[in-house]
Amino acid sequence: MAMSSQVRTVIELFCTILQQNNVSCIRAEMLRQAKYNKDSATSSMWKLLFDLITFCKSEDNKITPQNAKDEVLYVKTELQKFGYLSCRLSVLPPDMSSGSRELLLALGWLLHQQKVFDKIMSRRSDPLHQPLRNFVKLNVDSPEPLNTNALGDAIFKLPPRDAIQQQLMLCNKLHLACRRLHSFSQELRCLTHKIHQYTQGVSLQTELNHLTPLEVYLLRHPESLKQMMFELEKDNLELENLFSWKATEHVFWEWMQSVLNLHIQESATIDKKISRTEEVHLSLPTNIAKEIVSIRSSVREFIFHHESEIERLDQLLLEKIIKCTFSYRRNDHKLAFLSCWDFNILISFQKIAPSEIHVLASQVDSELTQLAGRLRHCGRGWDFTSDDMSSSDGTVTSIEPSSAALSDGFSKKSRPKFTPQSEKGIKAVKLESLQQEVTKERQLLEQRIKQLETQLKQLQLDTLAKLQTCLVTDPNIICIQPRGLKQLLNN
C-alpha cells in the first residue's frame, strides 16, 4: 500500500513538472488509467505525446493539428523518426479510441530516449537573468493573429494582375517592416551598451563589471522587487520539484516496468483485436526509385561518353608504339613487353644503341604516363608509371617472369618486329610458364622443409645430450622424460 501511494505521488510530481515547465498538462489519473489500457485515457495520452514531441523538437511555432487524425499521424511518424519502430503503435486507430497502454509505453521510451527531463532542466531560465522586456509586462494587447486564410482567399478572388500588385505591395511592406525592426534592435543594443557604460564598476553579479538593464530597472522601481520575489519563489518551487523527481525517479520507472509486465501478459489477447488497416510506415522519400534510375542512367551515359575517348587514346597508343617499333627495328636488343590494358603487344627491338634506347624509352614512358593520366582522369585506373620502361643502364629488362619467357620465345623468330598474338594463344603460353614457375617454387619449398627438419632433429639431439650430461654430473636431479625422446635417443 505504501508503495502504491508512493507511486501516486511520483506520477503526480511528473504531471506537475510538465505543467510548470509549460510542456503539457495532464492529470495523473490518466496515466493510471492508461496502465490498465482504459480507452478513456487515450485521447489525453495522444495529446501528451504530441506535446512532448513538439517540446523535444523545440519548435517555437507549435503546429496545431486540424483534427485528431492529423495529430495521430504526426505522433506516429515523429516517433518512428526518433526510432520507435513498434508495430503495435503504428496500427492504433486514428480516431483515438483505444490503445492507451501502448501509448504509455511509447511515453516511457520517449522520456528515456530523448532525455526529456534533461531538456527541461537545460531550458529553464533564471528570473534574474531574463531579458528586461520579459520582466516588465507592458499592458499591450497582443495583436490578433492575422487570418491568413481569409487574406489568401481575397487574393485569389482578384484578377491576376491585381493579385500580383497586391503581393508586390505586401512583400515590400514586409521588407520595410524588417528594416524598422532592424533599427529598433540596433537602438536596443545601443541603449544597453549605454547602461553598461554608465554603471561601470558597480555590479551585483560576480562575473560582470556593470549592471544589467534588469538590475537597473529593479533599482529604479523598488516596488517591482515584489514581483521579482514572487518569481524567484516560484522558480524555487519548480526547482525543488525537479530535485525530488531526480530522487524518486526510480519509482516511476519501476511502475513503468509493471506496466510493461502487464502488457506482456495480455499482449496475446490484444494482438488478435488489432486490425492492420491503419498502419503508418516511416515514409521514405517518394521519388527515391526515380532517383536511383536517373542516377544509374547518368552513370551509364557518362561511361558511354568517355568510351570513345578511351578508344581513341588506345588507338593513339598503339600507333605510337608501332611507329617506335618500325623506326628501331634494326636494333638487336629486345626492348620490352608492353602490357596494355585490353590488348597485349609484344615488341622486340634489335640492334639499338644504349643511348637511343634510353631516349626512346623515356619518350615512350612520358607519352604513356600522359595517356595513362588522361585515362585515369576518365575513371579507368591504370598506373603506367610503375612499369620500368626506361632502364637507366640501357640494357633492357623484361617486366615480369612470364613475359620474359614469352619475349624469349618471340625474339628467336626470324622477323622479330611487331607480332600481335591472338589472346587465347598468349593466355596458353602464360599459363604454361606459370605452371613451370609453380613447380619450381614447390621444389624449392620442399627442399627447404627437409633442411629444416634435419636441423630440428640435430637441435633436439644436442639438447638431450646436454640433459644427459647434467643428469650424470648431478645426482640430485630427477628427470622424467617423455617416451618419444627416448626413442629419439635410441635412433
Add this chain to the structure above:
Amino acid sequence: MSVITLQLGQCGNQVGEQTFSTLIDDVYSKSIGVSSQDNHDYIQTCLSTFFSQPESKSRDGSFDLPKARAVLVDMETKAVAQSLQQARKSGKWSYCPEQWYSQKRGSGNNWAYGYCVHGPRSQDDIMNLVRREVEKCDRLGGFINFLSLAGGTGSGVGAFVTQSLRDEYPFSFIVNQVVWPYSTGEVIVQNYNAVLTLSHLYDTADAILVMENDSLHKICSQLLNIKNISFRDINKVIAHKMTSVLQPSLAADLGTKHTCDLGYIVERLTPHPQHKLLTVKNIPQMSDIAKEFSTYQWPGLLKNLRQMLIADSPMEEGINWEVKPATRTESGHTCFNRSISTLLVLRGKETLSLDASMFSDPNIYAPWVPQDLASCVFRQPRWFCGYEKAATLVGNSSASVKPLNKIIDKAWNMFASRAYVHQYLKHGLTEEDFLDSFVSLEKVIDSYTKL
C-alpha cells in the same frame, strides 16, 4: 529615434532652414491646449528627433541651444552661409558649426555637372559629415533630403548623395522632399533636370514628397493673401506642411499606441515599390491675423480634406465638388484621384476621439489594396502652430501624374531636337542615360494611371 536632414542646393538649404525654424516655433508656441507634462513630452520628442541636445550645461550655466541634426551641402557658399546666419539669428536653435560643405563654383543649372563632377568629387567629405551625425544617434530613424528639381546642385548632387546614402546605409529610410519647378520656370533646362533627378531618386529613395511651386504659389496668394510672393513665403508653406506631418503624434495600430516615426510613415505610405510619389494637403491654412477670428468644426474640415484628395485640389478654396469616387469613364479610366494609401494626421482639440472612417472607404483606393493597409491615422491632442484644429493628409495617389506628364512632354520635345543635350554629354552623361530616365518615368506614370 533621430532623423537626419540633408539640405542640398540653394533651394534645399532655404527650405531646410525654414523647416527647422517652423519646428522650433511650434515647439515654443504659446497656445498648446494640453497639460504641461504632455507638452514637455511633445517638446522632448521633437527635439530629440530633429535636434541633438547638449548633455551638460555650458560654462555660464545656461543650456546650449539645440543643434539641428543636419548636413548642409551646396556648391556655392551663399545659401549655406545664409542658412547658418538665419539659424544663429533666431536665438532658439543653431546648426552644428562644422556640419556644412560648400565649394566656390556652382553647378550652373547643369544636372550632369552636379551628378558627374561635383557629386563624386565631394562624396567623401559629405559622407563623412553624414557619418558624424549618424554616430550621434541611438537609432537612425532615417534621412530627409531637401532639394529642388530644377537647379543643378540640388538635383544633380542631391541625386548622387541620395545614392551614396543608400549604398552606405542600406537599411535606412530615405525620404526626399523635392520642390517641383514652376511650369513657367526661369531655367530653360529645368525639365531635363527634373526628369533625370526623379528617375534616379525613384531607384534609391523610399518616398518622394512632392511640393509643386504652382500650387504653393496659389496657396500664398489665395489663402494667405500675400501680395508680392517671395520664395521665403513659399518655403514657409512647405515647412508648415512638412512640420505638420513630422511633429510627434500617436499611431494606433493593432491595438497598440506608439509614437510614429519616419520608418512607420514610409511603411504605411509607400509599401508598393512602383508608387513612391507623395503629396501633402493640409487644412486649414491662413494668415496669422485671420487665425484669431476663425473657428472650424471637425466634420467640415474632414469633409473638405476628403474632397481635396478625391478632386486633387491643392487647397480648400475652389474644390470641385462634382467629382465622386465611383465615377469611371467609358474607357475604364477613373476621373477622380485614386490612391494607394493615405495618412491622416489630426492635431488639436478632440482629436483622440475623432472618427476618421471616411478615409478608409475602399472606393477611393486601388482595388488591390488590402483595406486595413489603405489608410492610417495619427493623432496628437496638442495644438499645432497656434491652430486649434489642424488636419493633414499625405496621399500616395495619382495626383502627381499630371505635372509629371507635363515635365516629361516638355523634356522629350527638347530632347527630340537634342537641344542643350551636348551640355550634359560633355560632363560624362550619355544619351542612353536620358532615354533610361524617360523610360523609367513613363513606367511610373503608367503604373499610376492604371490604378
